[in-house]
Amino acid sequence: HPDSIATLEKLRRCEPLSMRGMPPIVWDKAQDIYIFDKYGNKWLDWSSGVLVTNAGHAAPEICKAMIDQIQSGLIHNYVFPSEERAEAAEIIASVSPEGLKKVFLLSSGSEATECAIKLSRAHGIKVGGRSKIGIIGFTRGYHGRTLASQQAGGMAGLKAWIVNEDPAIMNAPFPDGYWTEDTSFDTFLKAIEDKGFTGDNIAGVIMESYQGVGPEFAPVEYIEKLRAWCDKYNVVLTFDEVQAGFGRTGKFWAFEHYGVTPDLICCGKGISSGMPLSAVIGREAIMDQFPPGSMTSTHTGNPVCCAAAVANIKKLLDEDLTGNAARLGPILLERCKAIQKRHPDVVGHVSSAGLVAGLQITLPGKKEPNHDLAHRIIEICYQRGLLLFAPVGAWGQTVKICPPLTVTEEALIEACDVLDGAVDDAVA
Numbered sequence: 001h002p003d004s005i006a007t008l009e010k011l012r013r014c015e016p017l018s019m020r021g022m023p024p025i026v027w028d029k030a031q032d033i034y035i036f037d038k039y040g041n042k043w044l045d046w047s048s049g050v051l052v053t054n055a056g057h058a059a060p061e062i063c064k065a066m067i068d069q070i071q072s073g074l075i076h077n078y079v080f081p082s083e084e085r086a087e088a089a090e091i092i093a094s095v096s097p098e099g100l101k102k103v104f105l106l107s108s109g110s111e112a113t114e115c116a117i118k119l120s121r122a123h124g125i126k127v128g129g130r131s132k133i134g135i136i137g138f139t140r141g142y143h144g145r146t147l148a149s150q151q152a153g154g155m156a157g158l159k160a161w162i163v164n165e166d167p168a169i170m171n172a173p174f175p176d177g178y179w180t181e182d183t184s185f186d187t188f189l190k191a192i193e194d195k196g197f198t199g200d201n202i203a204g205v206i207m208e209s210y211q212g213v214g215p216e217f218a219p220v221e222y223i224e225k226l227r228a229w230c231d232k233y234n235v236v237l238t239f240d241e242v243q244a245g246f247g248r249t250g251k252f253w254a255f256e257h258y259g260v261t262p263d264l265i266c267c268g269k270g271i272s273s274g275m276p277l278s279a280v281i282g283r284e285a286i287m288d289q290f291p292p293g294s295m296t297s298t299h300t301g302n303p304v305c306c307a308a309a310v311a312n313i314k315k316l317l318d319e320d321l322t323g324n325a326a327r328l329g330p331i332l333l334e335r336c337k338a339i340q341k342r343h344p345d346v347v348g349h350v351s352s353a354g355l356v357a358g359l360q361i362t363l364p365g366k367k368e369p370n371h372d373l374a375h376r377i378i379e380i381c382y383q384r385g386l387l388l389f390a391p392v393g394a395w396g397q398t399v400k401i402c403p404p405l406t407v408t409e410e411a412l413i414e415a416c417d418v419l420d421g422a423v424d425d426a427v428a
């Protein structure tokens with residue numbers, strides 16, 4: 001809207017270039033599955049911010065919990081004990097698998113993955129000596145933008161500016177079956193061997209439960225072998241659930257699709273449906289390695305964020321929003337597959353899990369990323385009232401769909417109709 005130009009210009013003037021790139025819509029209000037600007041425009045939200053508002057934007061119960069907390073007079077208490085942090089840790093532990101009952105609260109997903117890498121290495125050194133510090137992530141993976149998390153991720157563009165790259169942090173090919181065709185566990189073993197490592201000097205493996213660029217899952221058999229290999233060599237296995245957790249895929253945790261339990265879980269985003277909170281959840285032997293006072297952060301377990309998280313998790317459970325994602329997932333996938341069938345030339349691959357889906361947009365007839373077309377599809381969508389974030393993926397080729405889990409079947413179908421038209425018109 002032309003009246004929003006002043007705000008856009010202010011942002012351009014005062015912020016770094018890296019903050020640009022999203023559709024130029026100035027959010028004024030966000031309510032459940034809708035985004036509003038100040039000028040009478042309304043969008044169906046297919047971003048959930050960035051897979052954050054699983055319980056919908058500004059859910060009344062969550063807002064009330066936050067307002068009550070603010071009015072109680074406690075909005076910050078560093079790591080001094082508080083009831084709010086105790087309640088958040090307890091409810092998060094209650095939704096975590098058997099054996100993973102220690103919860104360390106932080107503020108961002110990157111902090112959680114960075115912490116998991118640190119914990120894995122400390123554990124490695126303890127059980128295997130100074131050389132057991134290797135960390136394996138996966139190609140096209142994403143774990144955040146702090147140094148170790150960025151390097152453990154597999155986006156070439158993000159690694160490019162790291163100086164003093166850590167030679168003990170490396171990637172194995174993510175076995176998605178599309179960009180990496182060989183999905184055997186041998187690809188993992190070979191990647192380590194190529195770097196001169198073995199199980200004896202690897203401390204940890206960190207993997208997104210589904211890879212965000214898709215969503216793509218590894219074959220179950222691969223993950224079972226990975227779990228067995230980690231057990232054999234006393235390697236800490238971390239599943240990064242920052243975007244996959246809290247019901248998104250139709251299971252509360254996405255690793256439940258594998259039937260395998262990690263040693264550490266990193267989560268964030270959907271933990272609070274909007275407030276900056278993240279967590280590392282894990283086994284006591286790994287979580288309790290550092291003495292009192294040595295793993296803190298200024299805003300860890302902020303009471304307002306904790307109050308939001310408790311209300312959010314209760315809402316997810318009470319309304320069975322995970323079940324809603326499981327129920328609507330097949331409808332979304334079918335619609336995406338129908339688009340692929342109409343445009344097999346440029347929609348190279350489609351994948352989904354619950355209420356997250358991705359269209360891999362390719363150059364006509366080739367298995368090569370097509371950022372421009374992905375961008376055009378998204379642009380047409382937001383011009384027609386459907387908001388997606390800018391294309392994601394290793395090459396900016398993925399049109400990613402991730403509505404709040406409160407979406408109704410009717411609203412989902414309405415949005416699918418918009419996407420249909422946008423792809424048809426972008427290709428034409």
Ligand code: PMP
Nearest residue numbers: 108109110142143144240242243
């Ligand atoms: N891991 C995954 C899988 C993510 O999707 C993200 C955020 N997109 C992160 C880690 C980093 O989280 P944050 O941006 O909160 O630091």
